Amino acid sequence: MDQQxxxxxxxxLLIIGFFVMWEAFCWVFHISDIVLPKPSQIVVxxxxxxxxxxxxxxxxxxxxxxxxAFGIVAGVLLGVxxxxxxxxxxxAYPLLIxxxxxxxxxxxxxFVLWFGSGAVPAILTAMIMSLFxxxxxxxxxxxxxxxxxxxVMKALRATKLxxxxxxxxxxxxxxxxxxxxxxxxxAFVGTVISETVxxxxxxxxxxxxxxxxxxxxxxxxxxxxxxxxxxxxxxxxSLIEARITGWAHxxxxxxxx
Amino acid sequence: MTSDSNARTDDTFIELENVTLAYGRxxxxxxxxxxxxxxxxxxxxxxxxGPSGCGKSTILKLVTGLITATSGYVYVAGRExxxxxxxxxxxxxxxxxxxxxxxxxxxxxxLKIVPPFRQEYQSKKKxxxxxxxxxxxxxxxxxxxxxxxxxxxxxxxLQRASLCRALIHEPQLLMLDEPFGALDQFTREELWAVMQExxxxxxxxxxxxxxxxxxxxxxxNRICVMRSRPGQIIDDAAVPFARPRTIDMSYTPExxxxxxxxxELIVSARPxxxxx
Numbered sequence: 021m022d023q024q025x026x027x028x029x030x031x032x033l034l035i036i037g038f039f040v041m042w043e044a045f046c047w048v049f050h051i052s053d054i055v056l057p058k059p060s061q062i063v064v065x066x067x068x069x070x071x072x073x074x075x076x077x078x079x080x081x082x083x084x085x086x087x088x089a090f091g092i093v094a095g096v097l098l099g100v101x102x103x104x105x106x107x108x109x110x111x112a113y114p115l116l117i118x119x120x121x122x123x124x125x126x127x128x129x130x131f132v133l134w135f136g137s138g139a140v141p142a143i144l145t146a147m148i149m150s151l152f153x154x155x156x157x158x159x160x161x162x163x164x165x166x167x168x169x170x171x172v173m174k175a176l177r178a179t180k181l182x183x184x185x186x187x188x189x190x191x192x193x194x195x196x197x198x199x200x201x202x203x204x205x206x207a208f209v210g211t212v213i214s215e216t217v218x219x220x221x222x223x224x225x226x227x228x229x230x231x232x233x234x235x236x237x238x239x240x241x242x243x244x245x246x247x248x249x250x251x252x253x254x255x256x257x258s259l260i261e262a263r264i265t266g267w268a269h270x271x272x273x274x275x276x277x
Numbered sequence: 278m279t280s281d282s283n284a285r286t287d288d289t290f291i292e293l294e295n296v297t298l299a300y301g302r303x304x305x306x307x308x309x310x311x312x313x314x315x316x317x318x319x320x321x322x323x324x325x326x327g328p329s330g331c332g333k334s335t336i337l338k339l340v341t342g343l344i345t346a347t348s349g350y351v352y353v354a355g356r357e358x359x360x361x362x363x364x365x366x367x368x369x370x371x372x373x374x375x376x377x378x379x380x381x382x383x384x385x386x387x388l389k390i391v392p393p394f395r396q397e398y399q400s401k402k403k404x405x406x407x408x409x410x411x412x413x414x415x416x417x418x419x420x421x422x423x424x425x426x427x428x429x430x431x432x433x434x435l436q437r438a439s440l441c442r443a444l445i446h447e448p449q450l451l452m453l454d455e456p457f458g459a460l461d462q463f464t465r466e467e468l469w470a471v472m473q474e475x476x477x478x479x480x481x482x483x484x485x486x487x488x489x490x491x492x493x494x495x496x497x498n499r500i501c502v503m504r505s506r507p508g509q510i511i512d513d514a515a516v517p518f519a520r521p522r523t524i525d526m527s528y529t530p531e532x533x534x535x536x537x538x539x540x541e542l543i544v545s546a547r548p549x550x551x552x553x
Contacts (some may be wrong), residue, residue, distance in 0.1 A: 168373045171387075172367065173390065174342075175343060177391065182390055191377070193377070265377075268429075
């Protein structure tokens with residue numbers, strides 16, 4: 021426990037140190053606000069503009085979460101389908117990798133073409149960004165289930181659904197939650213990309229407008245908001261992961277205990 | 278065959294009729310089990326011994342329905358395997374506990390799957406079924422370990438829990454695939470005693486695959502010796518010793534000469550290097 025506490029303290033010190041260095045760097049080299057604003061300046065901007073920024077932050081968070089929710093549903097369904105048999109896994113994997121390696125920025129204009137600008141393309145972008153890590157992890161988790169575990173169930177004349185429910189899915193949970201942490205940050209990226217390209221709301225849009233006005237402190241304020249929301253969501257899903265799939269991380273637990 | 282125990286009677290519970298099993302196709306085909314006939318009576322305890330790769334485990338898998346015979350028929354309780362409403366319990370060499378469940382929940386898994394228990398599982402899992410699991414765990418010396426997770430238990434303890442899981446739904450058919458193979462001698466002997474006690478109490482029909490001739494002699498009513506390539510039963514003899522048996526009994530001259538005879542059979546049945 022002592023060691024863990026020390027690690028936390030060092031983490032906090034590193035974060036504070038980072039901003040202190042940044043501030044000092046700007047002071048020493050007399051860097052203009054238009055190039056790189058000082059952290060103190062960003063905080064001031066953040067506080068001053070907060071009433072105006074707040075609705076945009078909420079919009080971005082909302083879009084991200086809706087897109088992410090769709091991504092989870094679609095990702096789990098696809099993952100279960102692909103992972104349920106060795107054949108489906110081998111057949112579908114190349115196509116999946118193909119889709120996953122398309123830069124998602126390139127898809128935004130297509131969504132805008134189909135659905136117009138606004139929240140819909142942003143939700144869709146967040147969804148496809150978060151979709152692939154979930155599909156790949158769920159499918160891998162299912163496809164790599166130890167045959168011995170399944171034999172125990174088969175000897176009991178368990179149905180395919182019984183096996184999926186009692187062995188396949190629980191065994192896949194660590195993979196699933198590991199993918200959620202990655203996917204939720206990707207959903208954020210998706211939302212912001214889409215907002216910068218085609219929306220009149222959201223933090224992405226605010227940053228776009230601010231940068232065209234050379235209001236660089238506001239751009240950085242937007243970045244800080246995104247970073248805070250991203251870290252918060254990551255933390256939430258890490259917590260859920262630790263609670264539900266503690267059995268898969270027992271070594272850490274021993275180390276802590 | 279050295280005994281007529283393979284004759285069909287009304288008590289016949291397991292029946293293998295000219296069963297063969299081959300993996301692969303064409304020239305690369307490997308015959309794991311060639312033309313095998315075996316009958317096992319209800320409530321009997323039969324051990325399958327033989328050199329490795331002789332198809333002992335294959336017979337278990339065929340009778341459980343985990344694999345299907347290439348030719349021939351497998352009947353359990355008078356019906357073709359898979360169709361019969363027989364409760365099967367199985368324990369493997371690895372305990373294969375599900376790591377996300379507690380030991381008790383692992384032991385209770387068959388009750389969640391197998392009818393008629395599965396219909397009552399939700400209503401009884403915190404009362405009757407739970408008590409039943411705890412009683413069984415106590416019987417194998419695991420009282421108080423129900424709430425632990427599998428990784429908190431030693432290999433021997435897990436194997437005990439695995440036996441509980443194989444028995445909790447009172448199976449008519451119990452398949453033991455070298456369940457004591459990975460244990461140390463003392464734990465093994467202790468579990469033999471536990472196993473014998475449970476068998477005498479519940480009287481399931483048991484098929485035991487083992488490498489250990491002492492284990493086969495201690496536990497089984499009948500010992501079938503197999504040879505490999507292709508796997509085949511070459512000897513089938515009754516074990517004449519009275520129950521309950523003890524470890525001391527395994528040092529008597531009669532017991533030793535029996536295991537010696539089996540050993541010689543197996544040694545002579547080992548695959549000879551042939552010109553391919």
